[in-house]
Amino acid sequence: MSAAVDGELTPKEREGFEKHIVKCPSCLSEFKEAQKTKSLIREKIVRFKAPQSLVNSVLKLTDSLF
């Protein structure tokens, strides 16, 4: 199920999965719920920008190493 949501199924597995969910309402609804959860995470978890001071210090650090 997770693999289906994440696009990690092999083509053959995917075919089997797609055949199964049209016949199995409980797997279909579980699949949809899992998809929703994934997209919610993607949409709502805010990404921070690294502070400029950190970017600067990393750049400086790496420059001094080379």
Place this chain on the structure above:
Amino acid sequence: MTSSPHKKNTPAQKSALSEKEKIKQQEFQEEAVEHINALYNYALHLSMNPDDAHDLVQETYLKAYKFFDSFEKGTNCKAWLFKILKNNYINKFRKNAREPGKVDYDLIKDFYHSIKDTQSDSEDLNAGYFRSLMHDEVYQALNSLPEEFKEVIQLCDIEGFTYEEIANMVESPIGTVRSRLYRGRKLLRSKLNEFAKKYGYNTDNEETP
């Protein structure tokens, strides 16, 4: 000609590196710095503390550059950096028995509120009442999960790593990653339902058959 004022760090020492090595270093440097935001977020998620996150990222780069030779071009640089950061985190906090992860929700909330306005809410998310959940509520729900679930969800859904990359990072078989994702998402859904009810969002569509 007797006094040489700049005895230390003569340019000659630096040019000991071959042209080829220099190019490799430069490429690596350019690619690695691209991932600084992702690394910072990961560090923040792990440590829950901006100062620790800052240090973790800095130490990660230091290690990465020291061992850039062991980095194979063409492999996932981001995954490699994440792995270094994770190991560093474990060494720093778990082994020293220093208490990380004291979740400071106020701090996190401040962060969210300061940037919420810049977020686009226009994405088409077919998620019913879940849409009403705020960033910090989703964040809290995610954070309430046991570490092993939280981690794989973060790496998969937020950072977009493949199962194989995640398996390598958490040092577990792919099957384990898969089942943790499955169980973690299930758990997360029930937490989100709890939150949605608690904050009085409309949960009708969940109850209708």
